[in-house]
Amino acid sequence: MVQLREQSEAAEFFPSDVEYQGLLSKRSRRGRVVQLSFLLMLTIAVVGLGILLYTIIDDSFGLVAVVNQNEPEAVVSAYGYDPAVTVLDDLNKEQLVDVLQGSVSSGVGRRLEREERFFADRLVFESQAKWDEVCASDEPPSGCSGGVRSKGNVLDLVRERVIQPDIVAVNRLTASIFNPDGFKEEVETAFVENPSRFGEYTYDQVRYQWRAWFSWKFVTSPASDRPEIAGVRTAVLGSIWLVIITVLFAVPVGVGAAIYLEEFARPTRINDLIQTNINNLAGVPSIIYGMLGLAVLVRILEPFTSGSLFGEGAPNGRTIMSAGLTLGLLTLPVVIISSQEAIRAVPSSLRQAGMGLGATKWQTVRSQVLPVAIPGILTGTILAVARAIGETAPLILVGAASFITVSPSGPFSQFTALPIQIFQWTSFPQEEWRHLAAAASLVLLVLLLTLNAAAVIMRNRFSRRMS
Amino acid sequence: MNETPESTVLDPTAAPATADAVGGVEAADDGPGVLETRSMDVFYGDFKAVADVSMSFTFNEISALIGPSGCGKSTVLRSLNRMNDLIPTARVDGEVRYHGTNIYAGDVDPVEIRRRIGMVFQKPNPFPKSIFDNIAWGAKINGFKGSKSDMKDLVQGALEQAALWDEVKDKLTESGLSLSGGQQQRLCIARAIAVQPDVILMDEPCSALDPIATLRIEELMLELKENYSIIIVTHNMQQAARVSDRTAFFNVELDTTGQRTGHLVEFSPTDVLFTTPKEKATEDYITGRFG
Numbered sequence: 055m056v057q058l059r060e061q062s063e064a065a066e067f068f069p070s071d072v073e074y075q076g077l078l079s080k081r082s083r084r085g086r087v088v089q090l091s092f093l094l095m096l097t098i099a100v101v102g103l104g105i106l107l108y109t110i111i112d113d114s115f116g117l118v119a120v121v122n123q124n125e126p127e128a129v130v131s132a133y134g135y136d137p138a139v140t141v142l143d144d145l146n147k148e149q150l151v152d153v154l155q156g157s158v159s160s161g162v163g164r165r166l167e168r169e170e171r172f173f174a175d176r177l178v179f180e181s182q183a184k185w186d187e188v189c190a191s192d193e194p195p196s197g198c199s200g201g202v203r204s205k206g207n208v209l210d211l212v213r214e215r216v217i218q219p220d221i222v223a224v225n226r227l228t229a230s231i232f233n234p235d236g237f238k239e240e241v242e243t244a245f246v247e248n249p250s251r252f253g254e255y256t257y258d259q260v261r262y263q264w265r266a267w268f269s270w271k272f273v274t275s276p277a278s279d280r281p282e283i284a285g286v287r288t289a290v291l292g293s294i295w296l297v298i299i300t301v302l303f304a305v306p307v308g309v310g311a312a313i314y315l316e317e318f319a320r321p322t323r324i325n326d327l328i329q330t331n332i333n334n335l336a337g338v339p340s341i342i343y344g345m346l347g348l349a350v351l352v353r354i355l356e357p358f359t360s361g362s363l364f365g366e367g368a369p370n371g372r373t374i375m376s377a378g379l380t381l382g383l384l385t386l387p388v389v390i391i392s393s394q395e396a397i398r399a400v401p402s403s404l405r406q407a408g409m410g411l412g413a414t415k416w417q418t419v420r421s422q423v424l425p426v427a428i429p430g431i432l433t434g435t436i437l438a439v440a441r442a443i444g445e446t447a448p449l450i451l452v453g454a455a456s457f458i459t460v461s462p463s464g465p466f467s468q469f470t471a472l473p474i475q476i477f478q479w480t481s482f483p484q485e486e487w488r489h490l491a492a493a494a495s496l497v498l499l500v501l502l503l504t505l506n507a508a509a510v511i512m513r514n515r516f517s518r519r520m521s
Numbered sequence: 522m523n524e525t526p527e528s529t530v531l532d533p534t535a536a537p538a539t540a541d542a543v544g545g546v547e548a549a550d551d552g553p554g555v556l557e558t559r560s561m562d563v564f565y566g567d568f569k570a571v572a573d574v575s576m577s578f579t580f581n582e583i584s585a586l587i588g589p590s591g592c593g594k595s596t597v598l599r600s601l602n603r604m605n606d607l608i609p610t611a612r613v614d615g616e617v618r619y620h621g622t623n624i625y626a627g628d629v630d631p632v633e634i635r636r637r638i639g640m641v642f643q644k645p646n647p648f649p650k651s652i653f654d655n656i657a658w659g660a661k662i663n664g665f666k667g668s669k670s671d672m673k674d675l676v677q678g679a680l681e682q683a684a685l686w687d688e689v690k691d692k693l694t695e696s697g698l699s700l701s702g703g704q705q706q707r708l709c710i711a712r713a714i715a716v717q718p719d720v721i722l723m724d725e726p727c728s729a730l731d732p733i734a735t736l737r738i739e740e741l742m743l744e745l746k747e748n749y750s751i752i753i754v755t756h757n758m759q760q761a762a763r764v765s766d767r768t769a770f771f772n773v774e775l776d777t778t779g780q781r782t783g784h785l786v787e788f789s790p791t792d793v794l795f796t797t798p799k800e801k802a803t804e805d806y807i808t809g810r811f812g
């Protein structure tokens with residue numbers, strides 16, 4: 055080892071060589087221990103998040119036991135096919151429409167046809183005269199605009215309305231993969247021990263099939279009181295609308311306020327007070343924002359939030375506008391604070407350079423400070439908005455509807471949102487709903503990831519343009 | 522603010538004598554100056570950083586400010602184009618006259634002052650933009666009216682004056698930050714020149730550079746003084762001796778209340794100051810450092 059020079063008087067205060075070696079190994083040991091414990095903490099975090107994701111996915115797919123109101127085999131053999139060879143999917147569109155026509159009431163059939171026609175060249179449920187009359191009315195139904203149902207669409211209708219599977223038992227993904235027979239035995243035992251639970255069904259009616267609760271159909275179907283066909287379209291659209299309003303409100307206001315506070319505000323007592331309050335607001339529980347939204351946005355500002363000021367609208371202020379602004383207010387402090395931090399991190403030498411060339415303050419901020427700060431501003435904003443998407447409490451207070459099947463048509467619509475839907479489904483006793491809630495959580499996660507990815511791409515664009 | 526130089530109060534094209542006549546300002550003892558301070562005190566809050574600075578800077582000359590660290594050289598320099606306004610606590614008493622106009626008068630916009638009196642900083646601070654935009658931006662925000670090709674000429678001219686053109690002419694779209702330290706500083710000088718100032722302030726422009734880059738900047742300053750007045754702060758007395766026509770020596774003294782306030786000791790032609798200084802303090806400082 056290198057000999058420490060013993061020249062200065064202070065040398066006696068340092069450990070001897072032998073002592074030093076001992077200390078040195080102790081120091082590096084301590085470093086390793088600390089490093090290991092940090093690794094442990096990281097592991098805990100990763101495992102925790104992993105378990106969370108696992109349970110959601112585990113519930114989103116799996117085996118289900120169903121009892122069909124009409125067996126697909128019976129439908130197929132009614133057409134003279136051998137059910138052992140031919141399945142429902144093999145029927146052509148005409149046959150499927152035919153099946154549908156034979157099973158659903160003419161009222162339902164007409165409704166389906168007005169939604170979207172079955173054939174371009176002929177009507178199935180509606181008479182031509184009536185159809186022309188309906189389509190000539192002030193508000194022609196969507197079927198009049200010319201779209202035609204695909205075979206897949208009709209097949210779905212047949213499954214939904216003719217086969218009408220009734221789910222009697224559900225199983226999780228891992229259990230379904232590794233122990234499908236266990237599930238079947240369980241169902242069978244349940245039928246033996248507690249037949250009343252299944253009403254009129256008998257065990258030999260039970261069919262097992264795989265079900266993806268999380269599917270494109272789930273995302274695009276409206277809410278329903280039947281778990282077999284319930285979807286989250288309304289909630290997804292509601293959440294997307296909320297994000298739009300939240301971002302449109304919180305980003306300009308938040309970034310503007312941050313620019314003012316960082317670049318223009320003099321350190322007066324009032325500005326200090328404002329700053330302190332903003333910092334504190336970031337910690338206020340979301341339900342308080344909900345109460346504020348209810349009192350101010352829903353009630354006092356009802357003419358605005360219900361849209362009646364603009365001549366359209368909802369019967370009351372419980373609209374996307376109210377909820378979006380509430381979430382906007384909720385995210386505002388975080389947007390301001392993170393934007394301030396991003397702006398503060400821009401080296402002051404850039405401001406001096408700009409001002410030194412005879413630029414005004416705003417020209418300097420606009421062209422030199424903001425471009426450098428924007429990646430940081432976006433990072434903070436993404437996090438804040440991501441939090442807002444998952445907020446439930448304030449939405450309940452400002453009156454998200456728990457069950458609507460009509461997609462929101464604009465900022466002044468009644469709405470529901472994904473977290474509300476999840477919250478509601480988890481509160482139902484039947485197990486199916488828990489799987490739907492898991493699938494909806496997955497949709498929420500995907501929505502979040504999509505938004506984050508979009509924002510990250512935007513941020514990288516900016517950073518790349520900078521360098 | 523009016524962009525046409527002919528009609529502004531701060532007319533850099535006017536000869537100093539005319540400007541004085543127009544402004545009705547009497548010439549200082551050592552001749553009419555493009556820039557003059559009169560009994561200037563600068564404070565940071567309650568702290569008086571420099572006291573009673575009166576000096577006059579002449580056209581087409583390089584003036585150097587030297588003195589021990591903390592004596593207020595940068596403070597004085599920043600007061601000359603109101604860059605001190607960026608420091609919230611900073612305050613200037615007395616007058617700074619630019620072509621006869623007190624730049625601290627109420628009706629003077631500091632934005633215009635900074636355009637006329639440019640600044641180059643200690644650490645090269647190019648914008649994180651392309652080399653071209655680094656130079657074009659200052660012109661744009663000051664209302665440059667020329668065409669695209671006029672802008673190209675302006676950029677090229679500024680880069681040529683800053684002796685950087687040959688090195689960067691093939692990579693004008695690359696980031697200014699991709700250049701070496703010395704090149705970055707010359708880019709900053711080109712950027713300052715491009716907005717057509719008539720005074721350039723430089724605060725220790727070479728202190729972050731190696732000796733060769735320093736030499737290039739010094740040569741550049743000697744060329745630039747044909748067209749501009751340059752005021753440079755330097756901690757390097759050889760540099761002051763090499764490039765400057767006149768040198769100001771600042772010193773710092775404890776005053777009665779225990780504050781370290783800087784003041785101007787003497788401001789003389791450089792050869793005089795370095796050979797036959799009037800003041801004992803100057804002599805101590807230059808011999809102490811040279812010896």
Ligand SMILES: Nc1ncnc2c1ncn2[C@@H]1O[C@H](COP(=O)(O)OP(=O)(O)O)[C@@H](O)[C@H]1O
Pocket residue numbers: 565570589590591592593594595596597608610781783
């Ligand atoms: N932004 C500031 N705020 C408060 N005091 C400052 C500031 N800048 C400089 N000072 C003080 O003013 C005095 C002169 O500083 P400066 O002009 O930087 O000296 P020099 O450039 O000669 O080294 C020093 O005492 C310094 O601490």
Ligand SMILES: [Mg+2]
Pocket residue numbers: 594595596
């Ligand atoms: Mg300095």
